[in-house]
Every structure is written in structure tokens, then in C-alpha cells.
Amino acid sequence: MTATPPPAPRAAQVATPAITATGLRKSYGDKVVLDGIDLSVPQGTVFSLLGPNGAGKTTVVKILSTLVSADAGELRVGGHDLAADPHAVRTAIGVTGQFSAVDGLITGEENMLLMADLHHLSRREGRRVTAELLERFDLVEAAKKPASGYSGGMKRRLDIAMTLVGGPRIIFLDEPTTGLDPRSRHTMWGIVRELVSDGVTVFLTTQYLEEADELADRIAVLHGGRIAAEGSADELKRIVPGGHVRLRFTDPAAYRSAAGALRGGVGDDEALSLQIPSDGGQRDLRSVLDRLDAAGIEADELTVHTPDLDDVFFALTGAPVAAPTHQPKETVR
Numbered sequence: 001m002t003a004t005p006p007p008a009p010r011a012a013q014v015a016t017p018a019i020t021a022t023g024l025r026k027s028y029g030d031k032v033v034l035d036g037i038d039l040s041v042p043q044g045t046v047f048s049l050l051g052p053n054g055a056g057k058t059t060v061v062k063i064l065s066t067l068v069s070a071d072a073g074e075l076r077v078g079g080h081d082l083a084a085d086p087h088a089v090r091t092a093i094g095v096t097g098q099f100s101a102v103d104g105l106i107t108g109e110e111n112m113l114l115m116a117d118l119h120h121l122s123r124r125e126g127r128r129v130t131a132e133l134l135e136r137f138d139l140v141e142a143a144k145k146p147a148s149g150y151s152g153g154m155k156r157r158l159d160i161a162m163t164l165v166g167g168p169r170i171i172f173l174d175e176p177t178t179g180l181d182p183r184s185r186h187t188m189w190g191i192v193r194e195l196v197s198d199g200v201t202v203f204l205t206t207q208y209l210e211e212a213d214e215l216a217d218r219i220a221v222l223h224g225g226r227i228a229a230e231g232s233a234d235e236l237k238r239i240v241p242g243g244h245v246r247l248r249f250t251d252p253a254a255y256r257s258a259a260g261a262l263r264g265g266v267g268d269d270e271a272l273s274l275q276i277p278s279d280g281g282q283r284d285l286r287s288v289l290d291r292l293d294a295a296g297i298e299a300d301e302l303t304v305h306t307p308d309l310d311d312v313f314f315a316l317t318g319a320p321v322a323a324p325t326h327q328p329k330e331t332v333r
Ligand SMILES: Nc1ncnc2c1ncn2[C@@H]1O[C@H](COP(=O)(O)OP(=O)(O)OP(=O)(O)O)[C@@H](O)[C@H]1O
Pocket: 028, 033, 051, 052, 053, 054, 055, 056, 057, 058, 059, 060, 098, 207
């Protein structure tokens, strides 16, 4: 008889998800915020929780990172049961909250060293890790200046650098790019990709569909306290129709001829535009153009609209996302 059980097979270790939640519930007073949520995030992947303001994204992050207790649900993070061993969970994770944890009165470097102290790193190790992260996050020049003078993007980078001081294998990023300009947002995306290539698991909340599309292996849409849909960006896009070609005319006669030649489309008599269902593929487009050519009609403008996460979001929640991701889009009629 052996006293200690044999180690788990490697495959089983690899298969253990970084985060799982089953039946997660949370109410504040009589307001039900999370009404039974199931999630599973494989190790070394990016999981994005998407939802409008007030959907409960921050609540999920706070619960999974032990800052707030759940009313019900079985939760495991980093292989530890959240209710039984919150301390073990805390040592496995890093959290970058929605609102900055940076202290503006001290320098970036001092903020980092403070985190190193909190993680009980030796002075020497703390200095080494701080120097390495400041370099990695392009903050060396700013390191000795008070953080209150940093731009939003610099503060956000410092926030994440501070989160990484303890070397967490699972990190929670609550709206890491809200309020950042496109360039800073791309820098942040690069940082997330780098983390994942090192095998870190990233749990990311966002209101930006484009961001989830760019980064996430899996996306869950939180709506009405439940996960309204979950899947890869492509899987989610497949659940909504919405691909079409849109033709605009300035000449009402050309518009009417086109409406006759392209049956199956939806016309807007005022805007003189026609919308024809299409997968946006070459063959489909050619067929539309051939039919126009055959009828001797020339459109003034042709745009191809493939379904994107905006359409998914709209279809699932019945509301456009609060912050537009790119150009404002015409409503699909
Ligand atoms: N401590 C609290 N006490 C009472 N209600 C709360 C508390 N924290 C959150 N709520 C409520 O729970 C709901 C979800 O809030 P939460 O902050 O999780 O949303 P969110 O998806 O993160 O929104 P945002 O996009 O604005 O950050 C909201 O209705 C909010 O008012």
C-alpha cells in the first residue's frame, strides 16, 4: 500500500480549466445581478466577458477574485475551491480593477516596489522584478516621476505591471482599455497577447466588441443576469443573420430598376438604397454586379456588411452596445 497517491497524469493536469463557475448567483438587496452563471476558462487562453453597463461584469470579476462573496455557486480558480481556500486563490491570481490602483502621489517605480513589498519579495528581488516590468511596459523613462502626471494609457500599463509583480498565472482585467485611445488600446492588446503566449490565463471584461473579437478565444455575453451566448467570435457571429450588400442610388429611376432586377432585397424608398442578403463572398458579389450590368444599372455606392459582434450583441440584448467600437453603423432594417 502506498501512503501518497500517485501524481495525476499530465494530460489531466493540462485539462484542468483555470477558472470554472457553476450556478454562480449574486443579488444586492432584491436586485438579482447574477442569476445562475456557468463558465469554464481553459488554461493559457483569453476569456472575454462582454456586457453593457451594469450587466454584472465587475461583480463576476470581484467574486472570482475573492473580493466579494457569491450567494451560491461552485467556483474554482487555479485549481482551488473559492469557498474552501480563498487564500490559495489569491496567491494564484492578479487583478487589475476597473478603476486604477495606481497611487498618483508616488512615482511609478515606487508603486511597483510597494506591490513587491505586498508580495513579500525581498528588496533585491523586488527591485529586479520592478526594473524588468518597467522595461517591458515601456515605463522606464517615466519611472521616477509621480504617477499623477501619467497619461491614461501609461497609468493602465502601470496598473497591469503592478498586477504582474507577483507572477500570477491567472489575471483578471476589468475593462483594461476603456477610455484609452486606439494606439494605447493596441499596445494593451499586445501586452495581453504576450501574457497568453507565456501561458497566462486572462479573464477580460470589456464593452468593446472589437476587443473581444481581437483577443478572446472564447466570449460570453452577459445579459439580464445570465450568459445570453457563449462561443468563439466566429461561432457567435454565425448565430445572427445580417450579412448583406447595400446599394445606394441618387437616381430614383435607377433605384427602381435595381429593385426590379434584384428581387429578394429590401428597399428604402427615401434613402434610395437596396439591401440584398449576402454572405459577402466573391461569387455572391459577382452575381449582384452581373444582374446590375445586365439591366444596365450603375449603383452610386456599394457596401458589403458582414455580421460582426455588434450584430450579435444587438440580437442578444436588444440594445446596441454603450460605447461604439468603430464607425457608427446603420441600423439593419
Ligand atoms: N456593492 C453594491 N451594492 C449594491 N449594488 C451593487 C453593488 N455593486 C454592484 N451593484 C449593482 O450590480 C449591478 C452590476 O454592477 P457591475 O458593476 O457588476 O456591472 P458592470 O457590468 O461591471 O458595469 P460597467 O460596465 O458599468 O462597469 C449594477 O446594477 C450595480 O448597480
